[in-house]
Amino acid sequence: IGRLPDGVGTFRTFSINASPGQENYDVIVSQLRINEVMARNQSLRYSGVEGTPDWIEIANHSAAAMDIGGIRIRVSGKDEWIVPEGMRLPAGGLLVLWCDGEGLIERTALKGFNLGRSLGGGADLIELFDSEGRLLDQIEYGPQVPDRSIGWTGGRWELLLEVSPGAVNSQGSPLGVATDLRINEWRGGGDGDDWLELFNLGDLPVSLRGLYLSDDPSL
Secondary structure, three states, X not given: OEEOOOOOOOEEOOOOOOOOOOOOOXXXXXXXXXXXXXXXXXXXXXXXXXXXXXXXXEEEOOOOOEEOOXXXXXXOOOEEEEOOOOOEEOOOOEEEXXXXXXXXXXXXXXXXXXXXXXXXXXXXXXXXXXXXXXXEEEEEXXXXXXXXXEEEEOOEEEEEOOOOOOOOOOOEOOOOOHHHEEEEEEEOXXXXXXXXXXXXXXXXXXXXXXXXXXXXXXX
């Protein structure tokens, strides 16, 4: 919550553009977006790429080429990679950034576009900033299906039917129903963290969007 401009006006909620220690700013309507994410690559290989790296795809949704030099990608709120100066992304263009934590890409021609770390397959936060550090886009995701990507399609983030780095996103994948989920195992008490395991009885992935856990049956 803050004021715009700084120090004057009324307080308002900043949903994605918090700026501690910096000048307050409005949400930027940007045509540069995070477009597709592969966060749990276990077996998929790509031409000219060693190993099975994760990746992030950035899209220019505008009708003109865009200078993206200085654009920043931040993962897990700390690890940051900056697009080299002078780089332009054509209208409708896609940029794939590899997330190789094993150093395999450093031996290929793609080494300049490696964030140097793998993505979290269980959960992670990816943020896109302009050269002045203002947030343009972000995606925070939960547990991922191995060898499947999530992407922007139909106006929302979905598990995609096909993996498509550097190409137009496919439609969303068919999904199972939440009634196929079971509480399968749990641990409580003693040393270490408590945990609970869910099991999917069906043949299709099930979206956990909107589901919640509670220890109060009255809810």
